[in-house]
Amino acid sequence: MIGNVIGVLFDGLAYGSLLFIIAVGLSVTLGLMNFVNLAHGTFAMIGGYVCVLLMTRAGVPFLATLPIAFAAAALVGLVLEVTLYRRLYKASPLDQVLFSIGIVFMSIAMATYWFGASQQPVALPSYLRGQVHLPGLDLGVYRLFLIVVVAALTLVLQYLLDRTRFGSQVRASVDNATAAAGLGIDVNRVFALTFALGSGLAGLGGALGIDVLGLDPTFPLKYIVYFLLVVSVGGSGTMKGPLIAALILGVFDVAGKYYLPQIGGFVIYALMVILLIVFPAGLYARRA
Amino acid sequence: MATRSASVSISRASAVASTLPDDRWKLLEIVFWLLPVLAFFVFPNYRVLGSQILITGLFAVSLDLILGYAGIVSLGHAAFFGVGAYAAGLLAVHGWHEPITGLVVAAIVAATVGYPVSFLVVRGSDLTRLMVTLGIGLMLWEVANKAAFVTGGVDGLAGVTIDPIFGVGRFDIGGRTAYVYALAVVFIVFVVLRRIVHSPFGLSLRGIREGAKRMPAIGAPVARRLRTIFTIAAAVAGIAGALIAQTTQFVGIDTLGFPRSAELLIMLVLGGAGRLYGGLVGAALFMIAQDYLSGIDPVYWQFWIGFFLVVIVLFAHGGILGGLDTLRTRLRPRQ
Numbered sequence: 218m219i220g221n222v223i224g225v226l227f228d229g230l231a232y233g234s235l236l237f238i239i240a241v242g243l244s245v246t247l248g249l250m251n252f253v254n255l256a257h258g259t260f261a262m263i264g265g266y267v268c269v270l271l272m273t274r275a276g277v278p279f280l281a282t283l284p285i286a287f288a289a290a291a292l293v294g295l296v297l298e299v300t301l302y303r304r305l306y307k308a309s310p311l312d313q314v315l316f317s318i319g320i321v322f323m324s325i326a327m328a329t330y331w332f333g334a335s336q337q338p339v340a341l342p343s344y345l346r347g348q349v350h351l352p353g354l355d356l357g358v359y360r361l362f363l364i365v366v367v368a369a370l371t372l373v374l375q376y377l378l379d380r381t382r383f384g385s386q387v388r389a390s391v392d393n394a395t396a397a398a399g400l401g402i403d404v405n406r407v408f409a410l411t412f413a414l415g416s417g418l419a420g421l422g423g424a425l426g427i428d429v430l431g432l433d434p435t436f437p438l439k440y441i442v443y444f445l446l447v448v449s450v451g452g453s454g455t456m457k458g459p460l461i462a463a464l465i466l467g468v469f470d471v472a473g474k475y476y477l478p479q480i481g482g483f484v485i486y487a488l489m490v491i492l493l494i495v496f497p498a499g500l501y502a503r504r505a
Numbered sequence: 506m507a508t509r510s511a512s513v514s515i516s517r518a519s520a521v522a523s524t525l526p527d528d529r530w531k532l533l534e535i536v537f538w539l540l541p542v543l544a545f546f547v548f549p550n551y552r553v554l555g556s557q558i559l560i561t562g563l564f565a566v567s568l569d570l571i572l573g574y575a576g577i578v579s580l581g582h583a584a585f586f587g588v589g590a591y592a593a594g595l596l597a598v599h600g601w602h603e604p605i606t607g608l609v610v611a612a613i614v615a616a617t618v619g620y621p622v623s624f625l626v627v628r629g630s631d632l633t634r635l636m637v638t639l640g641i642g643l644m645l646w647e648v649a650n651k652a653a654f655v656t657g658g659v660d661g662l663a664g665v666t667i668d669p670i671f672g673v674g675r676f677d678i679g680g681r682t683a684y685v686y687a688l689a690v691v692f693i694v695f696v697v698l699r700r701i702v703h704s705p706f707g708l709s710l711r712g713i714r715e716g717a718k719r720m721p722a723i724g725a726p727v728a729r730r731l732r733t734i735f736t737i738a739a740a741v742a743g744i745a746g747a748l749i750a751q752t753t754q755f756v757g758i759d760t761l762g763f764p765r766s767a768e769l770l771i772m773l774v775l776g777g778a779g780r781l782y783g784g785l786v787g788a789a790l791f792m793i794a795q796d797y798l799s800g801i802d803p804v805y806w807q808f809w810i811g812f813f814l815v816v817i818v819l820f821a822h823g824g825i826l827g828g829l830d831t832l833r834t835r836l837r838p839r840q
Contacts, residue, residue, distance in 0.1 A: 247632070253635065301819070304819065305818070305819075310578055311572070311578045311774075314578060314770070315771070315774055315814050315817070315818050316818040318767055318771070318811070319810075319811040319814030319815040319818065320811065320815065322807050322808070322810055322814070323808055323811035323812055323815070324811075325807060326804050326805070326807040326808035326811065327808065330804055330808075438763070442639060442640075445635075446636070449632055449633065480647070480651055482647050483647040483651065486640050486641075487644060489636065489640045490625070490640045490641065490644065493633055493636055493637055494625060
């Protein structure tokens with residue numbers, strides 16, 4: 218029974234860390250550019266398809282596809298930011314929502330056209346399959362791998378934001394874009410690079426998540442709720458808030474589906490509405 | 506009319522607010538309402554599609570009340586459509602087959618769900634509103650999905666039998682009665698809504714949209730106004746849902762789904778938000794295009810609708826009606 222609880226907790230943490238790595242870019246987009254980007258899942262989907270295609274058509278090993286998935290999604294993100302997104306930073310949330318829904322629909326249609334509507338399989342390398350046997354407890358190797366990767370990435374991101382020149386430019390632009398520009402920071406460049414970084418992380422998360430979240434053309438629509446949830450509950454523009462929100466969400470979703478299958482996804486939506494009512498500005502609201 | 510060149514962008518719509526509402530029926534409006542009557546006789550084979558367009562148009566108008574007039578962006582408006590549909594459907598399945606009372610019950614049930622939700626929606630920022638409406642929509646979908654013993658789950662609620670309207674108009678396979686019934690109900694509700702948005706209450710909603718911080722200064726209770734219009738919009742969406750349930754004699758779980766909410770937003774923006782007729786025009790264009798294009802290939806349809814959304818947002822503010830207004834202002838010689 219105890220092992221069972223720990224198992225669910227463990228799966229929930231793995232799921233949550235995956236959500237975090239995908240959604241952290243969205244948190245930046247929202248916090249930094251104030252852009253309600255419902256198309257964030259599209260970048261995760263790009264990463265996922267890049268990973269699958271490289272593995273099945275070119276025979277690239279799984280681990281080697283991950284950086285390429287990151288780069289591909291980051292590149293698409295960069296191009297879209299410079300050509301389209303940049304024009305809408307000042308637009309109303311409605312325009313941003315509609316624009317990004319448009320992107321989502323187009324990406325779904327294109328993915329269906331090129332790759333078909335079915336779920337894409339992923340063959341994980343043998344050393345990532347199977348389970349680790351501890352006394353009274355079996356842990357999936359891949360889930361352990363996920364947690365380790367995301368923990369490492371979080372540390373790198375934290376370092377990047379806190380200790381590097383780029384990080385301080387990002388933080389300055391988040392706090393006050395006008396003042397930052399006045400100090401000689403190229404805010405547009407910071408925005409573009411941050412957007413690309415966020416898209417890349419989403420792509421990486423999409424590639425890592427094929428085994429857990431699945432991959433089919435409706436991916437951006439299916440999971441957008443979860444990503445938005447992470448950001449709106451965690452508060453945008455921070456790292457800590459979305460991380461904690463993602464872990465809570467992951468654990469509750471897995472536990473809800475495991476222990477209360479008869480109400481299924483209801484747990485997560487109810488949790489979201491309750492959290493939004495109690496913390497309208499997110500768990501860790503940024504100072505205004 | 507030249508001053509009505511408002512854009513869909515809520516912040517840019519100040520041109521509309523600068524005129525006092527004029528409640529008189531214009532010639533163009535009368536012509537507009539004669540079109541569906543004409544369509545009934547000219548396209549007898551398209552009456553089923555026609556009644557669906559009318560009903561979806563009403564649904565889009567209900568979203569326009571909160572989006573175009575009050576400036577609340579909702580991603581879960583289908584929740585109330587679905588609640589109304591299930592209310593009317595369940596009523597008919599369990600032995601109450603009279604259609605008009607079915608509509609009234611559906612409106613009341615949808616308003617009863619909408620009123621408590623309005624408290625949650627009104628207090629948040631735009632993002633919180635998006636999330637709360639989205640979350641409530643998804644929650645209701647999940648409830649309908651899991652409560653299959655009541656709602657039929659993903660299989661839908663079949664066996665919705667409806668009595669003849671006033672004992673004369675039997676629902677037939679050609680959609681003749683459905684069309685007339687839908688047109689009558691949609692028109693009556695529209696007239697009421699038209700009166701509401703042209704009233705001082707409607708004007709205060711526009712004021713809130715333009716500057717929610719300033720409205721309390723002139724004594725307008727912002728939160729209460731928003732709750733009222735949200736509840737009204739929920740009730741109207743419920744009526745639209747009930748109409749779909751009664752005319753198709755079936756309630757599918759997709760009436761509650763997120764895609765329906767998203768498509769509704771698209772229709773409204775396509776037609777032009779904040780002008781009541783935008784919803785009707787948008788619904789008609791969207792559904793006719795869908796009927797035609799998805800007949801060729803549903804994937805193309807989804808691509809093009811996404812493409813048009815992006816284009817509308819980037820280049821064509823105000824949708825079709827907004828574009829027409831801009832065109833008319835340009836063509837008209839300066840006075």
